[in-house]
Amino acid sequence: MSQESLKNIRHVVAVASGKGGVGKSTVAVNLTLALAKAGFACGLLDADIYGPSTPMMLGLKERPGVREGKVIPLEVFGIKVISMGVLTTEDMPVIWRGPMVANILQQFLKQVEWGNLDFLIIDLPPGTGDAQLTLTQQVSLSGAVIVTTPQEVALLDARRGLKMFQQVNVPVLGIIENMSWFVCDQCNKRHTIFKEGGGRKVAQELDLPLLGEIPLDPNVAVGGDGARPVLLSHPDSLVAKAYRELAQSVQNALGTGAQKESPGEFHLRW
Amino acid sequence: MQRPADIKKIDERTLGISWEDVHESIYDATFLRENCTCAACQDEWTGERKLLPGQLPQAVLPVTIDSVGQYGLKIKWSDGHSTGIYTYEYLRGLCQCSSCRKK
Numbered sequence: 001m002s003q004e005s006l007k008n009i010r011h012v013v014a015v016a017s018g019k020g021g022v023g024k025s026t027v028a029v030n031l032t033l034a035l036a037k038a039g040f041a042c043g044l045l046d047a048d049i050y051g052p053s054t055p056m057m058l059g060l061k062e063r064p065g066v067r068e069g070k071v072i073p074l075e076v077f078g079i080k081v082i083s084m085g086v087l088t089t090e091d092m093p094v095i096w097r098g099p100m101v102a103n104i105l106q107q108f109l110k111q112v113e114w115g116n117l118d119f120l121i122i123d124l125p126p127g128t129g130d131a132q133l134t135l136t137q138q139v140s141l142s143g144a145v146i147v148t149t150p151q152e153v154a155l156l157d158a159r160r161g162l163k164m165f166q167q168v169n170v171p172v173l174g175i176i177e178n179m180s181w182f183v184c185d186q187c188n189k190r191h192t193i194f195k196e197g198g199g200r201k202v203a204q205e206l207d208l209p210l211l212g213e214i215p216l217d218p219n220v221a222v223g224g225d226g227a228r229p230v231l232l233s234h235p236d237s238l239v240a241k242a243y244r245e246l247a248q249s250v251q252n253a254l255g256t257g258a259q260k261e262s263p264g265e266f267h268l269r270w
Numbered sequence: 271m272q273r274p275a276d277i278k279k280i281d282e283r284t285l286g287i288s289w290e291d292v293h294e295s296i297y298d299a300t301f302l303r304e305n306c307t308c309a310a311c312q313d314e315w316t317g318e319r320k321l322l323p324g325q326l327p328q329a330v331l332p333v334t335i336d337s338v339g340q341y342g343l344k345i346k347w348s349d350g351h352s353t354g355i356y357t358y359e360y361l362r363g364l365c366q367c368s369s370c371r372k373k
Contacts, residue, residue: 136339136340136341137338137339137355138339139339140337140339140340141339141340167341168339168340168341169271169273169339169340169341169358170339170340170341265337266277266335266336266337266343267334267335267336267337268277268278268279268332268334268335268336269333269334270279270331270332270333270334270335
């Protein structure tokens with residue numbers, strides 16, 4: 001399998017969730033930016049073919065250029081980005097069957113000129129379907145992180161996500177609990193809107209580290225929809241701090257033996 | 271799950287895998303081809319083999335062997351077949367060395 005475009009990338013990390021609506025894209029965008037702020041060369045591959053949301057979160061309107069048959073990723077806030085959303089118009093639904101999804105993902109991986117990167121973060125679509133399978137089969141992922149919210153049903157799906165990665169032998173670096181808590185600007189007290197400690201519980205059950213607990217913050221929605229992610233629009237907020245800590249946890253998790261293991265990508269001509 | 275530390279061509283007909291636990295496995299090419307797990311060679315639901323030993327027209331050899339993600343190998347064969355994924359777990363179970371065959 002040809003993987004030329006990816007061989008200069010140190011770590012490929014997938015951001016996954018068992019179900020939709022847990023804020024996976026928001027986490028992927030802000031995690032990528034936090035890693036970039038920490039001085040790493042970072043790329044973001046939005047693999048949610050049917051509902052790409054990173055272009056809006058990052059204010060991307062232009063289309064990527066092509067050079068020598070390779071797609072040049074867009075650059076914004078110091079990161080490289082490619083998404084189905086920059087290849088189609090906003091109001092145009094992508095109505096494709098599985099094989100087409102696999103094709104476009106392979107192109108995102110092989111025909112995009114990513115260059116030298118420390119981290120390529122892949123924002124996976126929710127669930128355990130075609131896109132996830134293609135990526136885990138085509139790419140030697142350094143690891144995956146699973147985003148969940150504190151409710152029981154989301155936690156149940158996090159377990160499914162974990163099982164999928166275990167089956168294809170991708171190390172799961174840990175759990176990220178999103179919408180974990182909320183600090184009221186009136187009383188300044190920390191409120192756990194959903195159940196408390198759900199992410200911690202599932203992390204313990206599945207014997208995984210809890211990489212971060214990201215608070216709810218209205219600025220996240222304002223930032224996301226206003227094309228300036230919260231990490232940049234409100235760098236002093238608690239949520240921005242949580243993302244910086246998350247970036248550190250992800251680096252630590254990758255540093256402790258979860259790197260690409262031998263034989264990694266292997267090719268033998270008989 | 272055991273992972274391979276090294277994968278190599280031993281001779282024209284034999285693939286060798288050294289595992290992380292230092293076990294050495296050898297596989298005859300025809301044996302591997304006959305044990306392909308793709309849906310054309312093995313029924314997806316019953317597990318019944320559709321490709322039976324001795325049915326292959328000639329001695330089939332690998333053309334290329336590539337990794338599939340982190341969990342297996344994909345072999346392109348000289349008869350044009352390439353749809354099977356051999357997971358490391360499955361390959362380890364297929365090992366033809368004398369001590370594994372006794373189990």
